[in-house]
Amino acid sequence: MRYSGFRVLAEGLRGNRGWTRAWRDPAPKDRYDTIIIGGGGHGLSTAYYLARNHGITDVAVLEKGYLGGGNVGRNTTIVRANYFLPGNSEFYSHSLKLWEGLEAELNYNVMHSQRGLINLFHSDSQRDAFVRRGNAMAAQGDDAILLDREGVRQLLPYLDFDNARFPIHGGLFHPRGGTARHDAVAWGYARAADRRGVDLIQNCEVTGIDIEGGRVVGVQTTRGAIRARRVGIVVAGRSSQVAAMAGLRLPIESHVLQAFVTEGLKPVIHHVISFGMGHFYISQSDKGGLVFGGDLDFYASYAARGNLPMVEHVMEAGMTLMPMIGRARVLRSWGGIMDMSPDGSPIIDRTPIEGLYLNCGWNYGGFKAVPASGWCMAHLMATGQPHEVAARYRLDRFATGRGLMDEEGTGAQHSLH
Amino acid sequence: MRVTCPWCGERDRREFTVQGDETALRRPHRDAPPEDWHAYIHLRDNPAGRLREMWYHDPCGTWIVVERDTVTHAVHGTTPAREAAR
Amino acid sequence: MRVAGKGLYQGAPPVSFRFDGVAWHGVEGDTLASALLGEGVRLMGRSFKYHRPRGVLSAGSEEPNALVCVDGVPNTRATMQEIWEGMEATSQNARPSLRFDVLAVNDWLAPFIGAGFYYKTFMWPRSFWERVYEPLIRRAAGLGRLDPSAGPLLCEKAWAFCDVLVIGAGPAGLSAALAAGRAGARVILADEGARMGGRLLAETDPLDGQPPHLWVERVLAELVQMPNVRLMPRTTVTGVHDGGTFAALERVSLHRAPRADLPRECFWRIVARRAVLCAGAIERPLPFPDNDRPGVMLAGAVRAYLNHWGVAAGRRVVVFGNNDDAHRTARDCHAAGLTVAALVDSRPEAAMPGAPFPVLPGARIAGTRGRLGLSRVTVEGPQGRQEIEADVLAVSGGWSPSVHLACHLGARPVWDDRLQAFLPPPGGVPWMTVAGAAAGEFTTAGCLRDGWRAASAALADLGLRAPDPDLPEAEGQAPAQGPFIVVEGRRQFVDFQNDVTVKDIRLAVQEGFCSVEHMKRYTTLGMATDQGKTGNVPAIAILSEALGSPVAATGTTTFRPPYTPVSIGAMGAGGQGMGFAPRRLTTSHAACLDRGAPMIEAGLWYRPGYFPRPGETTWRQSCDREVTMVRQAVGVADVSTLGKIDIQGPDAAALLDFVYCNTFSTLPVGRVRYGLMLREDGHVMDDGTTARLGGNRYIMTTTTAAAGQVMRHLDFVTQVLRPDLDVHCVSVTEQWAQFSVAGPRSRDLVQAVVDADLSDAAFPYMACAEAPVMGVPGRVFRISFSGERAYELAVPARYGASLYRLLVAYAESLGGGPYGMEALNVLRIEKGYITHAEIHGRTTAFDIGMERMVSKTKDCIGWAASRRPGLLEADREQLVGLRPVAQDGVITAGAHLYRREDPATRLNGQGYVTSACWSPTLGRALGLGFLRRGRERHGEVVRLVDAMRGVETLCEVTDPVFLDPKGERLRG
Structure with a gap:
């Protein structure tokens, strides 16, 4: 079918009786x-x-x-092709190209949405590391744009530019980065x-x-x-x-990586934002939930669930980056089992x-x-x-x-x- | 998660740094064959179950071998690494 | 409608508030839901997908419908939010108004937008997904609204510790807390309600012959007297984590007008040795056609509003259930003077002897009427079909134990056919016992006994003895429970908020989404803000029926924290602004600020970028001046942020030989050596200088970034790998302030403050000594990170501030002054010294041209792995210097390197730039970078491409040391 x-x-019109397995x-x-x-x-x-x-x-x-x-x-x-080392660069670039035709290929709406991904940086040395990454992406034929602080402010006006512990110096913008419905x-x-x-x-x-x-x-x-x-x-x-x-x-070692989703909210975050200093990244799903996560819990685990220290760290990172989300409520948390290679x-x-x-x-x-x-x-x-x-x-x-x-x-x- | 530091008592996970399984205790000899070094540095049993793991209690600077279940997260015991290494 | 003589808040002070701009009145103790019901308001929200008008369904945190925005907090449950004087609540997900919502048109489109429709369409044309379809979907989706301009939500976090945590203060919880409290255990009793008592506040069956809330008050009065018991009302235990750690959210001031001195919420970490879960049970609705109109409520909620809050949800009540508990609602409503138009019971054998209202056994509700609120129900039964006018339909499909917390560690609940309920998994949380309705005990007497029993068991585990039970007489007749039913017809809602119907679940099965997880994900059932607290169990029953398999085989989805949603502001309290990470300040911080230096983050530290002088308008001007000042006179910089580790013991040298790839045992006393530290995987971990102050005593310096990691590493080596070594290491980074004095005139300056012979003969390059600095015991090191003659002076940190000011003043008298990180960086690039820009974790000693430092005669960390063939191949990228061919050529860090004629593509990549600067000394740009086979290519011209900054420069590959390669300036 x-x-x-x-x-x-x-x-x-037929009462949805005709759908098959x-x-x-x-x-x-x-x-x-x-x-x-x-x-x-x-x-x-x-x-x-x-x-x-x-x-x-x-x-x-x-x-x-x-x-x-x-x-x-x-x-x-999150779907992105912003790696910088040979090996990863070409692989994820290839993957993103496949994503871009996936709906037609599969005849299934996977809701791949290229909302744009912004990696923030907070120091000159981080900027240079992201420039190296951006140049690798460009050399691979992928898209990357270096944003200064004002450039970030135009895209993400709701970030805390004035009080943050690690002030935002700019960001690397990957317009083809985005999300899909997992x-x-x-x-x-x-x-x-x-x-x-x-x-x-x-x-x-x-x-x-x-x-x-x-x-x-x-x-x-x-x-x-x-x-x-x-x-x-x-x-x-x-x-x-x-x-x-x-x-x-x-x-391989197996570790737990937690993630979180809030209650549904009207659209407020358009892009995917990654805040490396806080190991924090966030996007908003089409249903309205803010989907975000952080770093590993850093102990071996097959439990597919994590503990509070990382939960709180992630929330604190969110608060320092975009205080407006303080009023959003986390609906659900979960943990994935990560195959960690050396x-x-x-x-x-x-x-x-x-x-x-x-x-x-x-x-x-x-x-x-x-x-x-x-x-x-x-x-x-x-x-x-x-x-x-x-x-x-x-x-x-x-x-x-x-x-x-x-x-x-x-x-x-x-x-x- | 709460882990007992042999010196400081039971503490929250956030006081510790974890550094992988206790393979670290069994460092090969300098001239051991490369396979031994490869196994030491990279290969892991990675059990779904009981695991002995290296934890560092940051406030007191003690390395501890923590026996822990990777499925239930139950902590079954802790030993100062200095003793475990003997 | 308020009912005279009912409720626990009779005579309470009135409270006025507004809902969607309209003024209403309630009393102190009211929730927003009870107050609105008291005023006859039934319409409180719109559903997520079809925007159907909805009223309040429940009287607790399981509420799926009545979500409002209060004080900028979206998705607030009207059933939990207490009203305060002047409170403004607004409805959500409705435009232009709650009564008339444009998107209610979705309801007409329902046949086309059922479960999973979006996976099957919106695919053509491709570009329309992002430009047309998705924006429309996003605008329609979501419930409440976040206000980016709203001020911060003031919250805090706290810890609490106890022997026994009792979760829930209903009959079982109060009983458990009483037992544990009387036994002398440290008890925390937490309850999500504003008033403790749970179901006892909502029921009329007497305890010891009295209204149950009087017994509650007596127990609370006793508990509050006990110093070992802490009562935490308005506190929801939201998560169970490992090691007896519980997450809990306290609504500290959410129930009153905001005050600057009170946090709105507090996120608690409660560590309990044992816990007793007495979370009660949640009533389930029944699926029947149009079962979602405002006025259709859970039977227990109708009773709670009446008995607890003195509010009737309507005047004419129809009760519909499949169990005896529903009968209590009919009984209580009648007793309160409301008209019970019918008690409809799906069980043919149901009876309520002597009922003063019509009882219809074996009947069911076949439909409802009323656009914005219920007006009529259709009853079908053995007596035929009849229409009954009603403004409230109280529904009960039985009760589901609140097993959530018992499943947070991953165990699955167990289906009980007799109780028609999922029960908590035995041992699901090893340190927690479940009691009362949460464990399937549905009588008050049973709950009281069970709570006491569970507390006794917990106390026994702790070596304490519970006192003999002392419990009131209570009703003990478990309500009979009939089988689950589905009344066929159109639009039977199961998940009210997400608008998932019986038909959606069956469609999922029809399409092969048969696992309970597939059904959930395909239909979104149970994924709304209530996480399916009311709807999940009915949905599992419907799914099981469609699959023709028993409920026990179908099972549940995974229960995950939080039990009820927790604000990011509470869990992230303290993180906002500067609170996110500690600030580490050097002793010279104030002096740097005095001189107008911009302070920049270096890890957790703050260091001065540069020291602007009058007339300088850009950082480059200041930086160039400072570089020249150091090269020509003298400069002072605070280097205290570098890690300092004091290493002492007979085996100190052996330890250093083991952790550094080069040798330190041969270092004479009074000398310093540069050391390179590898990770066990053969890559460079860190570098720094180590000074030998005595035969058994060294002071190691690490980079600022790796100070903590290196200390941990040394502890690892001494405790784990080489416990045979007699050596001790301690970090003294904070204890010592250390300043670099660099430049041709540095000796003049240092000699002025240090009481030691600093002549080159007595104190050559790489010498060190302990010597008085202005009379204070200090240390002097002749080391340099600039290529100039330089010294580092260390004094106990308490003298740092004054020594820094003194050094800067002396330096100025010698034509020098302070320099900052920018100049420091230029000075080191000119000299080809590396930092973590070069040793970024992927480079080896070979790559940075230091492979000869890796001793071949001893074992050291990283030696074996560094011999791997892939780490020694000539083809690797090696450290080089880069100099623009044109005098004004630009070099940028992060740029990539290509052969002169090659296009800038990945396959042509030859390397990259790690550090770059303008060198005022050499009058041109300089760079350090890594280039494939770089050491063989000195003199070659390569193309630098920085697509990010639009820079392209031809560069000559050079040795990384641009200045004074022989080190003459260094040695003096």
């Missing part, structure tokens, strides 16, 4: 060509692009809970993958990975054994546990086990990566070769020290990214 405004009208609910077959473990954004987009770009449709996505139930359904929905991304990919014949299997937890003679041959699940020639592990948040089923030990950049690579592929280590950059991650993972699984924009996302870079991408410069201290 194709979605359109006309269809919405027609179904409305967004995706099938198949029972797992006992054999597939390719299995993707993980029905989150990355897993679903991988399955979709396997089918779309490579014609590989004998694919099952195995999800232990419900589709899109992990970090893709629990984030602050659940819709998962659902859009799921529906589109399903339409191309991919089996999406929910409530199916992988409990083992079968390896024979150094080759992956299938998986064990709570719904039985399934054979496959190729298996992709796309379970950021649980990567260490699933990889351990194949005897792999990963350079250099803060992801891994899309083969493993020492033939036919077994790995997509992990998204730190807190996973949501905006969903399209390109799937695109590149599908390329890798279909061709055996890394895609050119993800060629640096190698698993062995930590052992060799070659091509590390430490955007924050905090080093291989897992928890510091």
Whole structure:
């Protein structure tokens, strides 16, 4: 069924009885060509692009809970391409281009909205670091504009320019940055993958990975054994546990990152604003809630919930930046489980086990990566070769020290990214 | 979250800096093979369950090994790192 | 309508207030909702999506409909907001007025804008999403309005500690607090209401033969006398966090006119060894056609308004329920003199013997009428179909225990078929017991007993003994609960605020959104400001029915903090303006201000940018003068912000050899050495000088930015990696004030204040000594960050302010003066000295040309990892100097470097500029940067491109040291 405004009208007149399932609910077959473990954004987009770009449709996505139930359904929905290190630069640039055509591609309104992202800076040295970033974005062909204090004031007049502990010197404006509706991304990919014949299997937890003679041959699940020639592990948040089923030990620590949403308010914040000094960023959703977050809680966690010290720090940062939000009330808080890699950049690579592929280590950059991650993972699984924009996302870079991408410069201290 | 500093008693999480799992205690010898150093610096068991983790109590400057559950966040015990390192 | 002789506020002083500009009256103790109902106002809000007229549904914090703006705070629940004299409340989400709202047209469009419609449309043409559709949606969405020009909301934060936290002061909570208080435990009793008592204030069934509120008053009178008990009314416990930490929000003055000396709210962190959750239960509505008109209310709320506030929600009441508790509303309304037009009970076996009003068992409400308020209901039943006039419809679908807090740590509630309710998960919060209605105990007697029991258990855990129960006689008949029902028809609302209907839930299932999480996210059910407190359980029942699976299998969505919304202003109290981070000031701060220096942030510190002199109009003029002054005479700068660590012990040298990549054990006493510190991953962490004051004593200097990190690192090494070392480290950054005196005339100046032989023979470059400074025990270091002959003087911090003024005065007499951070930066760039602009965390000793400092003969932090092949490849970006080919060429930090002829694209990137300045000494711009294979490329001309600033410059690659490469000026 194709979605359109006309269809919405027609179904409305018919009592909305004609809408069909967004995706099938198949029972797992006992054999597939390719299995993707993980029905989150990355897993679903991988399955979709396997089918779309490579014609590989004998694919099952195995999800232990419900589709899109992990970090893709629990984030602050920011989409941007403002990285500066080679490796990240081209990858996120590619991702943003995919975002820009995603509605038409998927026939699903993921509400990608390029509201513009502004990274504030508060000192000369921060300005220079953002200039370096902006120049990297420009060199990559992406958009970046350096704003001075008055430039920021024109876009964001409600910030506290006069009393702040860290006065605003200016900002780096990324007009193509913005937000999307997170659940819709998962659902859009799921529906589109399903339409191309991919089996999406929910409530199916992988409990083992079968390896024979150094080759992956299938998986064990709570719904039985399934054979496959190729298996992709796309379970950021649980990567260490699933990889351990194949005897792999990963350079990953799991941490909690909290986020918050307020009650619905009439539009007041148009852009996405990032306040690095306070580890604070904010945007307003189409429903009216202010969506914002901060830094990691900085302890290993799988609990998908955090604690008050970071909650309060985030709120204090909000208060120093834009005191008007003091009257807004936080409606809900949540925590995502972050796959933290040593250099803060992801891994899309083969493993020492033939036919077994790995997509992990998204730190807190996973949501905006969903399209390109799937695109590149599908390329890798279909061709055996890394895609050119993800060629640096190698698993062995930590052992060799070659091509590390430490955007924050905090080093291989897992928890510091 | 509240953690007991062996010297100062039970304190709120905001008094501490956390620095990852206790692998840090087992630093390889200078001339150990590169794989050992790679494992020491980068690879982690990252358990969903009990974990021994390095915490630093900022006010008193003590490194503590905290045994904690990464799923429930329950704290099961703390040892001064100086003792754990022996 | 006020009912004479009813309520707890009879004879209370009158209060006048305004709602949407109209003056109304209530009494002290009224909420906005009770006061408006008392005045006969039923229309209080508009729904989120269809802009349907709505009245108050509940009498508590679960309210989805009656949201207003008070004192600039949007989305305030009228059911919780107490009125004050002169209060102004305004309605929300309605234009031009609450009675006539243009966007009510959405209601007519409902067939086309049901659940998830927006995912299926607004896609063509592509550019219309951002330019047309989305702006329209955004304008229509949202409820209240934030006023960017409103002043700050005054709030504060606080801590509290107790043995037993009792959450909720209804029958169970009061009983628990009494038991714990009498046992001598430190008790906090928190309740979200303005008046403690919970349901006991809303009911008429006697306790010990008296009205229940009298027993409440007696208990509170006893508790308030106990020094170990703290009562916290108007305090909602909003979150359960790890380690017995609870978040709570107190409405300190939100119930009265704003006062400058009172915070509006206080955000509490309560640390409790044990907690007893007595949060009660929330009544659920029933889905039936047009069940959302103003006048349709929860049956328990109708009773609460009548008994607690003395207000009748209307004159003619119809009660509709599937349980016995609803009967109490009919009974109380009748007793208060209202007309009970019918008691409609969906259960065929329902009976109310002797009821003085019509009881209709096995019947249901099939529809309602009344545009802006209920006028009539349609009843269908065994007796057929009838229309009944009514202005209030009191609805009860049973009660849902408030299990939220018991689930905040991630446990899921458990469905109980008999009670038709989700119960708290056993052990969901290990240090919390749940009692009373929150645990599914629905009789007053049971709640009283259960509260006492739960407190006894908590006390036993703490090694305390509860006294014997001392509880009043109370009603003990649990109300029978019938099955959940859905009355079919059109527009049965389940989530009132977000306008989610039964049909929406079924559509979600039809489209495959079958998981409760999918249904929630697809329909937005339970995502409104009330987080589905009333609607979630009915929705789960409807979903389960549509799936043909039991409710227990469907389960709930995740319960997350906060229980009720908490203002950012309260949780972020203190953060506004300068409060966000501490300010660290040096001892020279006042002197710098006296000289008009702009103070700039350096981490948490403030340091002077430059010292303007009369006639100087730009920072560059001052900076150039200060640089020249240092190069030609002498300058004084405060360098106290650098970290200083005192390292003592027999193994002090061994420690330094381990944490620095170069060697310090060979450093003679009385000498200073530059040290480079690596992280264990082989990259540079920090640099600085370390002085050996004695055989077993060193003073280490760190950069300002890394002072804390380095101290933590040293503690890590001494406690974790090398506990074998006999050495102690202590940070003395605050204890010592330290000043740099730099320039060819620096010795003249320093010699004037230091009592030691500073001749080059006795005190050469990189010497150090402890020596009296103006008679005060101090330290002198001959180190330089400018390339000039320079000294650093350190004195105990209490002498810093006077020494600084003295040094500056002497310097001025020698043709010098103070210099600031701008000049300091230029001086170091001219000399090629690095800062964190260069050692930004991604560079190695190899990259900055210091790989030879990494000792190959000893172990040190970072040694092994620094040998990784990728960190030593010649192709890496290496530190270079940059000099414009043209004399007037501009260099900007952050610019990228390309081969002369290459286009500025990523693949052509050769490096970037880290630091740049105008050098008054050399009369041209200078830069430091990293260039691929840079050390091989000195002399090559590269193109600098700064697209952000519109700068393009041809630069010659040079050695990073621009000035005095042999160090002659340095050594004198």
